Amino acid sequence: MNREPYNPQAIEEKWRDFWRSRGFFKAKINDTHKKFYYLNMFPYPSGKLHAGHGRNYILGDAIVRFLLMRGWNVLNPMGWDAFGLPAENAALEQGVHPRDWTWQNIREFKRQFRAWGVEYDWDREIATCEPDYYKWTQWLFLKLYEKGLAYRAKGKVNWCPHCEVVLANEQVIGGRCWRCNSLVEKRELEQWYFKITAYAERLLRDLEKLDWPEHVKKMQENWIGRSEGAEVLFRSENGQEIKVFTTRPDTLWGATFLVIAPEHPLVERLTSPAKRQEVQAYREITERLSEVERTSAEKEKTGVFLGTYAINPANGERIPIWIADYVLFGYGTGAVMGVPAHDERDFLFALKYGLPVIPVIAHPAAVAKALIPAGAYRKEILPALQTQGIEVEEKEGALLLRFSVEKQQTVEALIQQHLRPEGWAAIVGQGWRIVFQEEVVNVGSQAEERRALAMIKERDQAQRPKKTIAEVLWAEAFLRDLLFHADYGTMINCGPLSGTAGSAAVARTVEWLERQGIGKSAVTYKLRDWLISRQRYWGAPIPIIHCPRCGIVPVPEKDLPVRLPEVRRIGKLGLADIPEFIPTTCPRCGGVAQRDTDTMDTFVDSSWYFLRYISPKDEERPFDSDLVNRWLPVDLYVGGVEHAILHLLYSRFITKFLFDLGLLTFDEPFKKLFTQGMVTYPAYWCPNHHWIPPKEVSPGTRCPRCGAELVVSVVAMSKSKKNVVSPDELIAQYGADTERLYTLFMGPPEKEIEWSEEGVRGCWRFLNRFWNTALTIIARTGECQEQPVPESFGPKEQALWVKLQATVKKVTEEFEGRLALNTAVAALMEFTNELSSYAEDPAADPKLLRWALRNLILLLSPFTPFICEELWHRLGEEKAVLETPWPTYDPRVLEEAEVEIPIQINGKVRVKLRFPRAKAADPKALEALVLAAPEVKQRLQGLRIEKVIAVPEKLVSIVAR
């Protein structure tokens, strides 16, 4: 038969405007009876879309088409996160206005969406760079300011030298700029912040009620970083109060020094005159270090003694005060107590600077060790230890002992008994004990530590240079693993609290601190306030006026928006480079004043856009609260994981703030979140010509220009690495449906996956088969309009009928559940294959053929809408696909279908039998049927049946010997 070939270019174009002109994607905004707010993260319009971007939009479009056919009133808007650096950089480099550059890209994006068949409710389009939008971003700022949640502060901020702009903490990834990967520096600047920390607890707690991927919630949880502990008040000898945060108040008795951050304001008052110069020098060095250099864990700890002392409030001991760069000013109170016996960093610091180590938590391991230096003991000790069953190792004359803690007293007594007068020995176990012939010194306080050290030095020349007992013990590698630990355990050397069990240690210490009035329980977060000032042009101007008389004055709401000045040329300093923008009059006193020249972080723009879609053109207010409260929270939000912290945390914060203002009745913006994975593709790097497009490389892996061997890496598609696959080319070659189908079929949508040319061809072949099968069926069943009659089915018809029900079930469930659409596509391919072979039978039932095809077209239409719409109309349907209800299935057909039951004999599948489902559902009946089956009887010949396990509808397992 000479059939019309599948020609996507011819059919696709005709449907592109059909859906739009019919208004299928327009939400009925006032009818929220059966509403569904589906939202894709809006893009930053830069350049062109590539096949990797399709992962997000094609998935969304398929879901929305499904929902529409299911009868939902879907709100599915799209807009533009249109402020940002690339536009401004393009402006600086090419002299184009950022707005023109941005809108040029937006037009391109919209053209590509249309080509893909990805449709939105374009009446609701928004762009954050337009005054009618950023007016309300500024309004949001004013509201935050009014509530004391927007404030200006001087401080060390992250500065990207390449972008010449400050960055929020969330925008520094591993010490580098999130956009350009430059090393971030620290600068002291006065900047605007949003007080997101005021919402830390709620942002953490409410994660629980979100239907989000667990790993995203975990990331936010870690980012917020809640720590429970206590604040303890130390007092310096010159009367300064030093507040310290610790998660381990139970180790307070072991605090032998204090360390405060070099930038801590108390440093001035705590430095002794003699140390002033050294301290100043150290502070300057620290200041110059980048965040990465300073916080690299490998970096050796450094610090400087301030020359003054504080008192440990638990035991009254004098402890030195240090500054060190491992203590961060921005976390906790910027000061820590040094407990070297139970904190690794403190231990290394103490060892380096000769600060005493006092163990105050018993070692959780039930072993103890002892060191008896060479010449310190009489040799009768050896048999004595052996009778006690103590493990002894002799090393260069010294004895190294290992024993369980219960034997500690026995061992101690034995050692003491056999020690020479000038000898000494050390036992480390539950605590540290130094043994001499005349006494045993427990290292439980600084005084004891000093005394023990002095006594050792008196006896042992070699130990004279040592500064602490810890140093003496550390010298013997055998003892090291017991010298420091950070576990919970019984408190020792802790005065009134000694003996407290590890499980109660923290609570009891906090209680004790509160009773003594020197501390209280406290919670700290890693989350810092959100720095939102940007020294740029292409952003929403901060609506603030600086008046020499009135100080900081907010721009009155009626004067919003503060418009971006229209200028020809944009300078490197952003708004600060535009002299005519700055002067204004003070709204309070009417005098001469100056505008704030910072713009807001673009993440402020995107922290509320999902609200604006509801009433995008409202000139009176940012959003229509009444409608917003009916439509939100967003039912399903889809976007990339890269926003797991940044955008998603900021949006949650702003939503909670607007909730507190009484403008919203919900306090979480996104009920369900789905994060799609990136699409990767090989990228080729030439040492001479940088990134080479894959197309120019093949065959081989050499540079087409210089022949150099290329470095290949499979990485996310990106324009900068030139490894993008162009949708325009794919559509020209295979059509949009093929690209859509492959995008949804290539793997689970949440996983990162490599784009495959061969995979695309597979989908192209499938659509050809589908097309041919459909045309065959349409030709054969032209006149027939009746529904199939199951009563008339033969076995082949029945099998196809059952398969159809199963396919409808599978596809529907994937859309409504886990969104593993790759498996839905697989099911549709299976069904197409079966339908296609059934259609070859000249005796095939035309009613069934037609019905099966009709359903297949509907099921496939969210994936490949063009070919389906075309075939749908060729089938003679009057309405559009999107006006037709989604197919349903009859569960009874599936229930009544025959099932195949595998029969295991001694763990191996030996026979497979088919039974009606009703029979297989009853374990007793199933067992009887199986044992009666001749194939099974034959297998069991000569064997004695020991056990039969019949699992209804699944399998039968027979154990026989």
Place this chain on the structure above:
RNA sequence: GCCGAGGUGGCGGAAUAGGCAGACGCGCGGGACUCAAAAUCCCGUGCCCCGGAAGGGGCGUGUGGGUUCGACUCCCACCCUCGGCACCA
């Protein structure tokens, strides 16, 4: 280092309230069509062994143990990969 996800054919991946491992697709092999190739269509395809064939047997989900009639799935220990955080007191 800590937290999280994950290791299944030549490849992308199916199958987890414990029940036929490898759906679907790619690739590969064979065949048809063609002067030929491409495209398309049909058949086969986890690995190994016995057999001329029909057929039969063994091994297989990162490694080693365990629970069970039965383990990709549960438990213990370990190895590797990816992602996030990382001197956070």
